[in-house]
Amino acid sequence: MIKEKPEVMHVMVASPYYLRKELLKTAIEDTKLLKYFEDIREIRAKKEAYLEYFKKIFGDVTKLSIDLHNSLPKFEEEKPAEKPIAKPQISVKKVVNVPEKNRIELELEEIEKKLENIKI
Numbered sequence: 001m002i003k004e005k006p007e008v009m010h011v012m013v014a015s016p017y018y019l020r021k022e023l024l025k026t027a028i029e030d031t032k033l034l035k036y037f038e039d040i041r042e043i044r045a046k047k048e049a050y051l052e053y054f055k056k057i058f059g060d061v062t063k064l065s066i067d068l069h070n071s072l073p074k075f076e077e078e079k080p081a082e083k084p085i086a087k088p089q090i091s092v093k094k095v096v097n098v099p100e101k102n103r104i105e106l107e108l109e110e111i112e113k114k115l116e117n118i119k120i
Contacts, residue, residue: 013019
């Protein structure tokens with residue numbers, strides 16, 4: 001059995017320094033993204049821990065509140081005497097059957113009196 005050697009192909013790169021620089025920049029960005037991802041994981045873990053702690057404390061506060069409510073003396077509240085509610089008086093104007101022309105004239109006179117009372 002003779003092992004075949006793979007064919008080696010060489011390619012000339014026009015600007016190898018530029019490609020190396022871009023590869024290094026990409027590697028640095030990838031490293032920063034991985035670090036950012038790890039930071040997010042830690043923050044999520046802390047968040048879950050704080051939520052569990054909050055739930056425990058909130059449960060304790062709820063229990064203490066119930067105990068306090070049960071330990072307070074019970075008494076009946078006295079209802080204040082109800083005051084009669086005064087109904088507002090509504091003024092009702094009597095409508096006089098006046099011919100349409102006279103009614104319009106009366107309304108115009110009222111409006112003119114109101115305009116005279118308004119000082120500009």
